[in-house]
Amino acid sequence: MISDKLDIEKIVDLIKKEIESSELTRKIIELDSKLVELKKTIESLVIELTYIKEELRELRGDKKKPFEIKTEKRQQRVSENEKERKELQISKPEEKRIERIEKRVDEEDLIICD
Known part of the structure; x- marks a missing residue:
């Protein structure tokens, strides 16, 4: 009886560990996909900001030249x-x-x- 009880506890512990690890794995995969989305968003923002920066330079023209030591x-x-x-x-x-x-x-x- 005691051995059966110990066996049952071991099985229950194994099942709990498996459930926890599968939940953890699922969360890791979910976070990884969110990171990929964030990376794509940041890359598109960098491209957009670069485009805006170039447009601002063109609009400014010679009005605001950077300071240079010649x-x-x-x-x-x-x-x-x-x-x-x-x-x-x-x-x-x-x-x-x-x-x-x-x-x-x-x-x-x-x-x-x-």
């Missing part, structure tokens, strides 16, 4: 580049004028024959 050589190169850019901006209208004049000259050179 060496003398770099400052000189930057100023030379700015001068070249200004010269190009000035030369573009001149090129347009030249094109207009060339068109007029071409039109005047036409000989009309009857």
Whole structure:
């Protein structure tokens, strides 16, 4: 009788352990799936934030340039580049004028024959 009782207790303990382990396993699987969902959500948020950051940079334009410490050589190169850019901006209208004049000259050179 006592041995039967001990056997029954052992079996009950084994069943309890199995139930606990299966519940624990189920919870672990559930948490793992939630972690995967969180990871995907975070990745999509990072992509969205990167996109927004780029849009903000484009909208700001030259209004808010980051602060830079420039060496003398770099400052000189930057100023030379700015001068070249200004010269190009000035030369573009001149090129347009030249094109207009060339068109007029071409039109005047036409000989009309009857």
